[in-house]
Amino acid sequence: MDKILGLDYGKRRTGVAISDGTHSIAFTxxxxxxxxxxxVLKEIEKICKIENVSKIVIGLPCNMSxxxxxxxxxxxxxxxxLKKHTGEREIEMFDERLSSLQAEKALVDKKMKKYSEIDSIAAQIILQAYLDKHRS
Structure with a gap:
């Protein structure tokens, strides 16, 4: 089954999350x-091939308004x-407002010390919100 890739893009780090085959659950x-x-583009392309990704969802950072x-x-x-590197795969932008704050809260709540995981947690939050919104 195909999967959906979620990205939290940043200049220095890009968080990555992947859905399950039923598009129900997002995993960091x-x-x-x-x-x-x-x-970064080559690594994403590699992940898309390995994970059989059909769609990429990228968090769109806007201000609160x-x-x-x-x-x-x-x-x-x-x-x-990224479109030039991923061929036929659909790329969709998704509102990411508050995802980084939610990721920081998740790290604190779980008493996690790896702050480097915040980007992949933010990607998971973005992708899960997308999956929840598009669940049929």
Whole structure:
């Protein structure tokens, strides 16, 4: 069964989450930390092939009133570049407001010390919200 990939894009780190085959549950996968975006794009392409990904959901960072910010524009530009690497896979943007705050709270609630996991937890929160919204 195909899966959906969730991304929390950042200049230094990109959090990754993956759905199960029924598109019901999102799981953290890893955080990609690279200096060069080309390496991030190749790693995402590799994950898509290994996990049989049919769709990529990228968190769209807007301010609380829904207006675009410089980070929003950077994320949209990244999505366009990612399209060139992932072929036929659909890429969808999804509102990520408050996902990082929820991820930080999850780390505190679980008494986790790996702050580096925050990006993959944020990706999981984004993807789970997407899956919940699109559940048929």
């Amino acid at each position: 996968r890893n955080t990609i930390s690279f200096n060069k975006e080309e390496a 829904g207006e675009y910010t410089p980070q929003t524009e950077e994320t949209l530009a990244f999505a366009e570049r």
